[in-house]
Amino acid sequence: MGGRDMVRIAALVLLGGLAGACARVEPAATGTAYDPYEAQNRQVHAFNKGVDRALFRPASTVYGRGLPGPVREGVSNFAANLSAPGDIVNDVLQGEAEDAGSNFFRFLINSTLGVAGVFDPATSIGLPARESDFGQTLAVWGAGEGAYLELPLLGPSTQRDAVGTAVDFALNPMRYALPDELRTPAVAARVGSGLQQRYVLRDTLDQVLYESADSYAQTREIYLQNRRFELGGDEAQDYFNPYDDVFDE
Numbered sequence: 085m086g087g088r089d090m091v092r093i094a095a096l097v098l099l100g101g102l103a104g105a106c107a108r109v110e111p112a113a114t115g116t117a118y119d120p121y122e123a124q125n126r127q128v129h130a131f132n133k134g135v136d137r138a139l140f141r142p143a144s145t146v147y148g149r150g151l152p153g154p155v156r157e158g159v160s161n162f163a164a165n166l167s168a169p170g171d172i173v174n175d176v177l178q179g180e181a182e183d184a185g186s187n188f189f190r191f192l193i194n195s196t197l198g199v200a201g202v203f204d205p206a207t208s209i210g211l212p213a214r215e216s217d218f219g220q221t222l223a224v225w226g227a228g229e230g231a232y233l234e235l236p237l238l239g240p241s242t243q244r245d246a247v248g249t250a251v252d253f254a255l256n257p258m259r260y261a262l263p264d265e266l267r268t269p270a271v272a273a274r275v276g277s278g279l280q281q282r283y284v285l286r287d288t289l290d291q292v293l294y295e296s297a298d299s300y301a302q303t304r305e306i307y308l309q310n311r312r313f314e315l316g317g318d319e320a321q322d323y324f325n326p327y328d329d330v331f332d333e
């Protein structure tokens with residue numbers, strides 16, 4: 085579980101043959117879950133819960149209580165800024181010129197005035213983050229979401245979004261442009277951002293994972309409702325997404 089940037093490389097070993105599966109016929113009702121791999125997904129979900137219980141949850145508590153809020157926010161800002169060039173690339177691929185321009189100037193301002201993105205002056209002048217990803221790009225291009233998947237460490241996904249996650253990892257220009265001396269701090273910032281999200285949303289995530297009658301089904305429902313709403317494929321209801329960036333507001 086955790087933020088979308090956390091340990092993305094783990095997904096790469098899972099994606100053989102998934103690209104073609106995105107063309108699979110979808111269920112007619114958007115409120116249904118196409119889950120032909122439920123048995124395997126439940127095994128992965130049990131693994132993810134075990135990792136969360138043993139590692140992510142206690143580590144997030146130490147992180148959240150051990151560092152002041154402004155420091156944690158700065159770490160998450162830095163991690164988000166590293167993802168901004170990937171957002172721009174996806175905006176261009178989707179033909180979203182306005183979003184691409186907004187994200188470009190946001191990245192420019194935060195990378196300079198914001199001290200490499202540690203601070204976020206762009207939001208205060210009317211340039212909030214407009215996140216994008218290659219799963220969204222595939223949806224714009226007409227690819228179906230495919231089957232629901234739960235990925236080790238990365239949590240809920242679909243076949244389309246799993247492919248998108250792998251492409252986003254390879255597509256982000258910062259993966260190639262970042263100086264060697266900043267690569268370790270960049271990885272640490274992404275991990276810190278994931279721990280921050282886990283800490284801030286601990287009550288909600290604990291309720292879903294450890295207090296619900298069927299944490300797998302509830303996780304699947306929350307993810308699919310929010311993802312479909314995000315992509316404009318479901319009714320415009322105000323769904324709460326426990327995986328959203330906690331600093332988006």
